Amino acid sequence: MKLYTADRAPNPDRVKYFLSAKGKWDEIDKQEISIIEKQHRQPDYLAISPLGHVPALVLDDGTALTESRAICTYFESVYPDPNLMGRDAKERAVIEMWDRRVELTYLVAMAGWFRHSHPAMAELEVPQVADWAQSCQGKVEKAADFFADRLSNSEFVAGDRFTIADITLHVGFGFGRIVKFKPWESRPALAAWRERIAAVPGMS
Numbered sequence: 382m383k384l385y386t387a388d389r390a391p392n393p394d395r396v397k398y399f400l401s402a403k404g405k406w407d408e409i410d411k412q413e414i415s416i417i418e419k420q421h422r423q424p425d426y427l428a429i430s431p432l433g434h435v436p437a438l439v440l441d442d443g444t445a446l447t448e449s450r451a452i453c454t455y456f457e458s459v460y461p462d463p464n465l466m467g468r469d470a471k472e473r474a475v476i477e478m479w480d481r482r483v484e485l486t487y488l489v490a491m492a493g494w495f496r497h498s499h500p501a502m503a504e505l506e507v508p509q510v511a512d513w514a515q516s517c518q519g520k521v522e523k524a525a526d527f528f529a530d531r532l533s534n535s536e537f538v539a540g541d542r543f544t545i546a547d548i549t550l551h552v553g554f555g556f557g558r559i560v561k562f563k564p565w566e567s568r569p570a571l572a573a574w575r576e577r578i579a580a581v582p583g584m585s
């Protein structure tokens with residue numbers, strides 16, 4: 382099994398923190414793919430990940446998995462402890478709901494803001510549309526308010542314990558630093574949540 386990953390990129394980071402929280406990150410055979418050097422657009426990598434996306438996980442039988450959440454689902458079965466995706470039908474559905482909310486409201490909009498505004502992305506994001514970056518910035522700010530509200534009433538994103546939904550939000554916050562967006566500085570519930578998850582093994 383080999384994990385194709387990219388240092389400090391949000392979707393690869395999602396898998397990295399997921400494995401770190403399970404204490405397995407150091408055990409996995411990995412290969413770094415440089416997005417800046419466009420290694421993800423070379424034919425050998427496209428044969429693994431036809432959309433040119435990182436991360437990708439190639440299993441021993443040659444099956445290639447992409448989509449960070451699908452890769453996490455695989456690792457959740459292989460390494461069940463600690464459970465990060467739910468133990469029964471209801472809990473799995475609730476955690477997936479919250480995780481998808483983070484992904485679709487925060488992470489996707491953050492990607493739009495960064496990719497359509499940052500000079501380093503000009504060659505990869507063609508065309509780069511400044512108005513879309515601005516629109517996405519507004520969506521990220523609204524999402525930050527939504528999760529601040531959630532986290533003033535809930536200890537963790539999906540409920541009373543740490544799950545993949547916290548990992549996805551944590552990755553979104555890390556991603557935001559690149560456009561200097563630190564929503565926890567003006568939203569105390571987010572600052573308090575960051576302190577709670579920093580105490581989780583594998584998250585600091």
Ligand SMILES: N[C@@H](CCC(=O)N[C@@H](CS)C(=O)NCC(=O)O)C(=O)O
Nearest residue numbers: 390391392433434435436448449450
């Ligand atoms: N939905 C995919 C998204 C993967 C993705 O967009 N990865 C980024 C890195 S964070 C990438 O490969 N970008 C390269 C590009 O779009 O050119 C997932 O969850 O894995």
